[in-house]
Amino acid sequence: MATTTLNPAAPAYRSTLYEWLTTTDHKKIGIMYLINSMIFFVAGGLLALVVRIQLVVPKSADVMGGFVTPEFYNQAFTMHASFMLFLFIIPILAGFGNYAVPLQLGAPDMAFPRINALSLWLLPLGGLLMASGFLVSGGSAAAGWTEYPPLSQQLGTGTDLWIMGLVLIGTSSILGAINFLVTIFKMRAPGLTLFRMPVLTWTVLVTSVLVLMATPVLTSALIMLFIDRNYGGHFFDPANGGNAILYQNVFWFYSHPAVYIMVLPAMGIISEVLPVFSRKPLFGYKAFVFATVGIGALGFSVWAHHMFTTGAVFLPFFSLMTFLIAVPTGVKMFNWIATMWRGQLQFSTPLLYAVGFLSMFLIGGLNGAFSAAVPVDFALHDTYWVVAHIHYVLFGGSVFAVFAGIYYWFPKMTGRMLGEGLGKVQFVLMFIGFNLTFFPMHQLGLAGMPRRIADYASAAGWNELNMAATVGGFIIALSVLPFFWNVLVSLRNGKVAGDDPWEANTLEWATSSPPPPYNFDHLPEIRSERPVFDARHGRTAAH
Amino acid sequence: MAADTTALTASDTHAATGHSSGGIGNPVLGMLLFITSEVMFFAGLFAAYFSIRANYTETINGVVVHHWPPQALEDILNPFRLFTPEGYLNVVLPATIMLVLSSFTCQFAVNAIKHDNRTSFIRNMSVTLVLGIAFLLLQLFDYSVLIREGLTISNTTFGTTYYTLTGFHFAHVFGGVLMLGVVLYRGMAGQFSSRHHDMVEASSLYWHFVDIVWVLLFSILYLL
Numbered sequence: 001m002a003t004t005t006l007n008p009a010a011p012a013y014r015s016t017l018y019e020w021l022t023t024t025d026h027k028k029i030g031i032m033y034l035i036n037s038m039i040f041f042v043a044g045g046l047l048a049l050v051v052r053i054q055l056v057v058p059k060s061a062d063v064m065g066g067f068v069t070p071e072f073y074n075q076a077f078t079m080h081a082s083f084m085l086f087l088f089i090i091p092i093l094a095g096f097g098n099y100a101v102p103l104q105l106g107a108p109d110m111a112f113p114r115i116n117a118l119s120l121w122l123l124p125l126g127g128l129l130m131a132s133g134f135l136v137s138g139g140s141a142a143a144g145w146t147e148y149p150p151l152s153q154q155l156g157t158g159t160d161l162w163i164m165g166l167v168l169i170g171t172s173s174i175l176g177a178i179n180f181l182v183t184i185f186k187m188r189a190p191g192l193t194l195f196r197m198p199v200l201t202w203t204v205l206v207t208s209v210l211v212l213m214a215t216p217v218l219t220s221a222l223i224m225l226f227i228d229r230n231y232g233g234h235f236f237d238p239a240n241g242g243n244a245i246l247y248q249n250v251f252w253f254y255s256h257p258a259v260y261i262m263v264l265p266a267m268g269i270i271s272e273v274l275p276v277f278s279r280k281p282l283f284g285y286k287a288f289v290f291a292t293v294g295i296g297a298l299g300f301s302v303w304a305h306h307m308f309t310t311g312a313v314f315l316p317f318f319s320l321m322t323f324l325i326a327v328p329t330g331v332k333m334f335n336w337i338a339t340m341w342r343g344q345l346q347f348s349t350p351l352l353y354a355v356g357f358l359s360m361f362l363i364g365g366l367n368g369a370f371s372a373a374v375p376v377d378f379a380l381h382d383t384y385w386v387v388a389h390i391h392y393v394l395f396g397g398s399v400f401a402v403f404a405g406i407y408y409w410f411p412k413m414t415g416r417m418l419g420e421g422l423g424k425v426q427f428v429l430m431f432i433g434f435n436l437t438f439f440p441m442h443q444l445g446l447a448g449m450p451r452r453i454a455d456y457a458s459a460a461g462w463n464e465l466n467m468a469a470t471v472g473g474f475i476i477a478l479s480v481l482p483f484f485w486n487v488l489v490s491l492r493n494g495k496v497a498g499d500d501p502w503e504a505n506t507l508e509w510a511t512s513s514p515p516p517p518y519n520f521d522h523l524p525e526i527r528s529e530r531p532v533f534d535a536r537h538g539r540t541a542a543h
Numbered sequence: 544m545a546a547d548t549t550a551l552t553a554s555d556t557h558a559a560t561g562h563s564s565g566g567i568g569n570p571v572l573g574m575l576l577f578i579t580s581e582v583m584f585f586a587g588l589f590a591a592y593f594s595i596r597a598n599y600t601e602t603i604n605g606v607v608v609h610h611w612p613p614q615a616l617e618d619i620l621n622p623f624r625l626f627t628p629e630g631y632l633n634v635v636l637p638a639t640i641m642l643v644l645s646s647f648t649c650q651f652a653v654n655a656i657k658h659d660n661r662t663s664f665i666r667n668m669s670v671t672l673v674l675g676i677a678f679l680l681l682q683l684f685d686y687s688v689l690i691r692e693g694l695t696i697s698n699t700t701f702g703t704t705y706y707t708l709t710g711f712h713f714a715h716v717f718g719g720v721l722m723l724g725v726v727l728y729r730g731m732a733g734q735f736s737s738r739h740h741d742m743v744e745a746s747s748l749y750w751h752f753v754d755i756v757w758v759l760l761f762s763i764l765y766l767l
Contacts, residue, residue, distance in 0.1 A: 111573065112573060174577075212579055228703075
């Protein structure tokens with residue numbers, strides 16, 4: 001058999017820093033995605049604490065002289081959401097995709113490595129541009145992360161910086177999506193058919209299609225807002241023939257698919273973790289794939305359920321489509337539970353987070369279904385019920401999946417295991433803190449507390465629940481400390497992982513930990529969606 | 544990283560090179576996906592345009608009517624007049640014809656390089672580039688005329704949508720001209736052949752896309 005020899009020229013000496021700053025290696029880029037996202041996670045978390053301290057008691061202006069001004073309070077919740085959505089959840093999931101997808105496909109890198117580097121570096125640039133609003137007079141964007149006109153047209157330069165930053169972040173997402181799609185369609189190893197792809201890769205595929213179709217529409221909404229603000233345009237200005245609801249339509253045409261962009265890869269991570277730690281294959285692989293595609297497709301037909309109370313949308317259609325989303329989601333929930341059913345569960349930290357995901361995401365799904373009913377939505381719109389819902393799906397869902405993914409792939413990325421003890425401490429603290437913060441918000445919403453208010457009357461009956469939410473917020477903040485300590489300690493002294501510490505299924509575990517720059521010396525034969533399992537058990541027969 | 548460089552068997556060349564076998568090339572697929580995202584970007588702007596257009600009313604002779612474009616602009620926007628009401632040259636139709644022609648010459652260039660006909664490739668690509676630049680210059684001239692005729696981005700919703708749509712199209716043509724410039728430069732350096740022309744094909748797809756967007760824009764802004 002003919003042999004080819006890889007014989008790269010000896011590289012000139014470069015410092016490690018230079019190497020990381022200029023790399024086009026998808027693994028390093030993926031890890032930098034994670035680090036960048038974690039920085040904004042901390043920044044967004046601190047802003048959330050500002051919000052929670054402000055609301056800890058009623059009439060905080062009298063009690064503690066107003067912890068922050070109402071103006072800064074508006075900036076705090078606006079930038080909290082903007083950081084968490086656009087600079088933490090979306091990029092960190094893209095980071096997992098960046099790290100894992102080429103490995104899971106048996107490919108040496110992404111299809112366009114330099115564009116991949118561009119996608120990464122646009123993120124801190126866009127993030128800093130957005131955050132620089134805090135330095136200008138008038139402060140950062142403050143009209144809420146949705147930036148509805150007319151309010152967003154009346155605030156200061158911070159809003160322009162927010163728009164410019166978000167356009168850059170969107171461009172990063174679009175370029176990343178193109179890269180993922182070409183990689184997935186063109187770079188799969190021999191034998192790796194579409195229906196043998198790992199589920200994480202499938203979810204990244206569907207997510208990339210959503211990004212490709214939805215994010216440019218956000219860009220157009222932002223650009224129109226920018227033109228209205230700076231060049232005297234009248235897109236959203238009813239006084240001059242414009243239409244303020246138009247912004248909401250265009251914005252949510254992106255931002256509803258965006259919630260699936262924020263949760264589908266998280267579901268992919270859960271679907272990687274559950275089979276491995278249940279010692280069983282994923283139940284109903286194909287049903288899971290079709291459910292993912294179904295959620296992605298339905299995701300484009302429900303945007304106006306954010307706008308029921310505008311009176312400008314066709315309620316029965318959007319309500320029905322929203323309820324329909326529960327069907328593919330229910331299929332997934334069933335598959336996950338059936339995967340664990342009678343499995344040999346190994347309660348390592350990744351599984352704890354995965355089970356945390358299942359239970360919390362279930363609550364988030366159920367309280368979302370309530371709001372899909374039009375009469376209920378009319379009562380709950382813009383109350384804390386909505387805040388509870390978004391956090392149960394995005395924190396209880398996506399963030400728990402992010403930590404499951406970090407504990408799961410950290411050995412592959414670094415060659416060392418994260419400490420299990422600290423991991424479990426972190427999980428317990430975060431689980432308690434999360435529920436203490438966000439469960440009371442359901443009751444606050446039902447009791448009529450509006451979101452985005454800086455103060456409330458002491459007679460409104462919201463005092464104890466707000467106090468509980470603030471205490472919970474600090475427990476969440478406390479819970480990330482063992483995590484960062486764990487990372488620092490484990491990088492130096494963690495248990496050496498070996499190639500495949502979890503006895504997993506997918507191709508990234510067939511190479512060394514960390515993998516070499518070109519990923520694989522040899523690929524195992526691929527005859528099913530679990531090639532590494534097959535190789536471990538000497539099974540190469542068709543699945 | 545720990546692993547050494549090792550000899551790879553032929554069956555492992557996938558791992559070594561990442562080359563996919565057959566089918567559409569990576570750059571062409573990447574460009575098609577990029578164009579998909581651009582279609583969605585313009586779809587957002589078009590949606591805004593139609594929404595504003597549908598709700599537009601004005602008062603003519605004391606009657607509120609839906610009249611689009613606004614009556615005051617009707618003569619200015621007639622593409623078939625050689626001169627505008629104020630007596631400036633109206634260049635929108637020639638510019639449109641140039642851009643449509645350039646799409647054809649661009650495709651001739653692609654077909655030429657597929658048959659290794661480099662002379663024809665360079666000739667057609669040069670013509671495409673000249674037509675593209677001419678379109679940009681005529682568009683700038685047209686903007687100056689429209690502003691002198693009194694159509695600005697801020698004085699009507701028509702102006703807001705007109706300048707936003709055509710302005711972003713202008714930016715895309717400018718990007719396309721840069722792209723074709725690189726293609727022409729590399730072509731003159733002999734870097735393309737019948738076997739290696741993915742970049743030519745990808746750039747031509749983009750050029751066709753900006754052309755089609757203009758045909759749509761011309762139709763909704765000037766004709767319909």
